[in-house]
Amino acid sequence: MDLHKVNxxxxxxxxxxxxxxxxxxxSAGFPTGEWTAIKPEFIEANxxxxxxxxxxxxxxxxxxxxxxxxxxxYRHCKGCGICVNACHAGAIKMEGVR
Amino acid sequence: xxKRDRLSGNEAVAIAMRQINPDVMPAFxxxxxxxxxxxxxxxVANGQVDTEFIxxxxxxxxxxxxxxxxxxxxxxxxxxxSCGMALMWEELYVAASNRLPIALALVNRALSGPIxxxxxxxxxxxxxxxxxxxxxxxxxxxxxxxxIQAFPIAENAKVRLPIMVCQDxxxxxxxxxxxxxxxxxxxxxxxxxxxxxxxxxNSQERMAVGPYSVTNYYMEAKKQHAQAMANxxxxxxxxxxxxxxxxxxxxGLFEAYRLEDADYAMVIIGSAAGTAKDAVDALREKGxxxxxxxxxxxxxxxxxxxxxALSHVKAVAIMDRAESLSSQGGPLGSEVMAALYRxxxxxxxxxxxxxxxxxDVRVDQAQEVFEQLEKIAAAGxxxxxxxxxxxxx
Numbered sequence: 001m002d003l004h005k006v007n008x009x010x011x012x013x014x015x016x017x018x019x020x021x022x023x024x025x026x027s028a029g030f031p032t033g034e035w036t037a038i039k040p041e042f043i044e045a046n047x048x049x050x051x052x053x054x055x056x057x058x059x060x061x062x063x064x065x066x067x068x069x070x071x072x073x074y075r076h077c078k079g080c081g082i083c084v085n086a087c088h089a090g091a092i093k094m095e096g097v098r
Numbered sequence: 099x100x101k102r103d104r105l106s107g108n109e110a111v112a113i114a115m116r117q118i119n120p121d122v123m124p125a126f127x128x129x130x131x132x133x134x135x136x137x138x139x140x141x142v143a144n145g146q147v148d149t150e151f152i153x154x155x156x157x158x159x160x161x162x163x164x165x166x167x168x169x170x171x172x173x174x175x176x177x178x179x180s181c182g183m184a185l186m187w188e189e190l191y192v193a194a195s196n197r198l199p200i201a202l203a204l205v206n207r208a209l210s211g212p213i214x215x216x217x218x219x220x221x222x223x224x225x226x227x228x229x230x231x232x233x234x235x236x237x238x239x240x241x242x243x244x245x246i247q248a249f250p251i252a253e254n255a256k257v258r259l260p261i262m263v264c265q266d267x268x269x270x271x272x273x274x275x276x277x278x279x280x281x282x283x284x285x286x287x288x289x290x291x292x293x294x295x296x297x298x299x300n301s302q303e304r305m306a307v308g309p310y311s312v313t314n315y316y317m318e319a320k321k322q323h324a325q326a327m328a329n330x331x332x333x334x335x336x337x338x339x340x341x342x343x344x345x346x347x348x349x350g351l352f353e354a355y356r357l358e359d360a361d362y363a364m365v366i367i368g369s370a371a372g373t374a375k376d377a378v379d380a381l382r383e384k385g386x387x388x389x390x391x392x393x394x395x396x397x398x399x400x401x402x403x404x405x406x407a408l409s410h411v412k413a414v415a416i417m418d419r420a421e422s423l424s425s426q427g428g429p430l431g432s433e434v435m436a437a438l439y440r441x442x443x444x445x446x447x448x449x450x451x452x453x454x455x456x457x458d459v460r461v462d463q464a465q466e467v468f469e470q471l472e473k474i475a476a477a478g479x480x481x482x483x484x485x486x487x488x489x490x491x
Contacts, residue, residue: 012318012325017258018197019311019319022296024304 003029028076032059036079040094042071047091053083100280100345107235107270110242110277111177111203111263112137116147117285118249120201121172121292124152124163128182129215130267131205135177157182161189161200168198169307171297173249175200179267180207180221187225193260194229195323196308199252200260202230203245206368206419207267208455216456217267219367222396223420223429229323231261231330232397236353236371238275241265243347244394246280249289250337256329262397266369268456284344327398334395351400353392354407356382360389362471363408363445365434366417367393370452370459374417377464388468399433405441412475413446414438415467417487419453427451427484446480452487463488 001022006015016022051069054062061077063070081097105113112134115123123142125135135151142151150172154160160176167174178186183204193200209220222232231251235241244263252261265271280288296305311319331351338349353371356378357363364374371392381388391407408414416435418428426432431449438447450467453459467487474480 008314010318012321015315015318015322017322017326018195018307019309019315020196020296021306021309022303023306026306 027059031075032078033061033073033075038079038095039074039077040072040079040081040083040092040097043091043093044071046089048089050089052088053086053092056082056086058082100278100284102276102278104274104276105238105242106133106272106274107238107241107265108133108205108272109137110238110279111245111265112141113279114242114245114285115175115203116141117246117280117282118173118175118289119147119286120149120175122150122152122164122167122174123176124154124160124167124174125176126154126157126160126178126182128157128179130207130271131177131179131182131203133271134203134205157185158189161186161193164200165189165193165196165198168193168200169196169297170299171292171294173292175202177203177205179205180209180215183221183225184209190225190228190230190260192308195319197258197323197326198260199249199258201245201248201252202260202262204262204264205267205271206264214455215267217269217369217419218454218456219264219418219420220454222262222264223422225262226397226429229259229327230397231257231259231327231334231395232264233261233334233395234264234367234393235266235270236369236392238265238270238273239277239347240349240394241270242277242279243341243345243349246285246288247334247337247341247349249292250340251330251333253292253294254330254333254337255295257326257333259323259326259330264368269369278345280345288341288344331395331398331400349394351395351403352407353394355390355392357389357391357407359387360410361387361412361475362468363389363391363411363414364417364464364467365391365393365404365408365414365430367396367430368419370417370419370464373459373461374464376461377468380461380465381468386468386472393430396430399437401433401437401440404434405437405443408438408445409441409443411445413448413471415471416447416449417467418449418451421451421454425484431484446474446478448474448480448483448485450485450487457488459488
């Protein structure tokens with residue numbers, strides 16, 4: 001399935017049945033980062049790379065490379081703040097979240 | 099050749115389910131449909147089916163589990179009644195809009211309140227806009243036959259919609275009738291294997307079911323759904339034709355009983371059609387041209403065919419076993435009258451509410467309706483198009 005051929009210009013006949021999506025990983029193309037202006041901040045100096053923040057992120061917005069996390073993917077981070085609570089090292093700060 | 103057996107409507111449906119041997123059945127008991135999962139779970143315990151039976155904690159969960167199972171690629175069915183179906187409300191729409199061909203054995207029962215466990219059609223009529231196919235039965239044989247036809251209709255590629263196979267609570271669900279069952283092998287061959295084009299457990303294709311459809315997609319999704327529902331009408335006829343080959347029993351969109359030359363007609367759904375046929379026969383003996391149209395398929399609604407079948411009658415009584423509290427009549431009344439109007443029909447139409455909460459309908463009451471139709475036709479006008487039958491006044 002070529003998702004680019006299914007878009008808001010398609011007639012009802014050309015859309016998939018029940019709006020089903022026959023492809024995986026499609027949320028990468030959905031910029032949930034637009035949802036908020038308040039974002040968490042990564043303070044690399046405090047990070048001990050425990051990676052507890054990574055699995056709690058509902059938008060997979062914390063990239064991991066060579067077993068180390070990098071800065072936030074702000075295109076997908078919708079600012080929920082869950083990662084702030086998961087961090088015990090004081091390496092994530094966000095306005096309004098303790 | 100099939101064999102004869104004396105069975106309640108619930109037993110007949112449970113046997114149809116055993117013969118279909120579905121992949122999954124999530125269910126929660128509620129009167130008067132309780133016996134269906136009860137009988138079926140004994141088939142599971144006895145090893146007569148391969149079905150995964152899921153005892154859930156509510157009807158909300160029953161339909162949710164059915165949606166998950168069907169989306170995964172499993173042929174799935176369940177059973178419920180009344181308030182149980184009301185608790186499925188949200189999921190009925192989810193199942194239909196996601197185009198999941200689940201079969202639901204609905205045993206019609208009044209929806210509270212006042213609380214009542216007996217038959218009327220308020221449960222399924224309330225769900226008439228949920229996007230499910232709805233088929234109704236007059237007797238135990240019909241509900242058995244309709245259930246065998248359910249999956250071939252619902253799973254058809256032009257349709258792919260869930261289907262509600264309805265019967266009258268207690269009147270047919272618990273009354274025992276002598277009916278003819280098909281051989282297991284014939285049912286198995288007729289229903290066939292379930293081979294969905296897309297399903298979540300397909301390791302060769304990744305898939306998302308039920309994605310958020312923003313404003314730019316929602317209307318197109320509804321139009322698709324409406325088209326699938328429209329397609330179901332022909333598929334119901336095609337499946338009925340195939341079914342006749344293995345059963346010798348013929349079904350259509352509705353049954354026209356002595357209607358061809360009738361001056362006075364009654365349109366009715368469900369078990370009371372049998373009572374009304376006796377009234378028609380008695381009136382015909384007296385030379386009065388009475389006839390009956392019994393709805394089998396209510397969703398999609400075969401409006402044009404109904405209007406054509408009634409095109410020659412002088413007066414018609416549309417019988418509703420459900421109130422819609424619109425101050426205008428019941429749901430069947432509205433739809434049949436709309437069908438007649440669109441067809442520029444000259445028939446005088448009256449809508450009766452009857453049989454609510456299990457209220458009995460007698461032959462003499464059905465005759466009384468036809469007598470009223472004679473009066474309406476003679477007067478050339480309908481003074482009160484919204485009436486009650488069998489009400490204490």
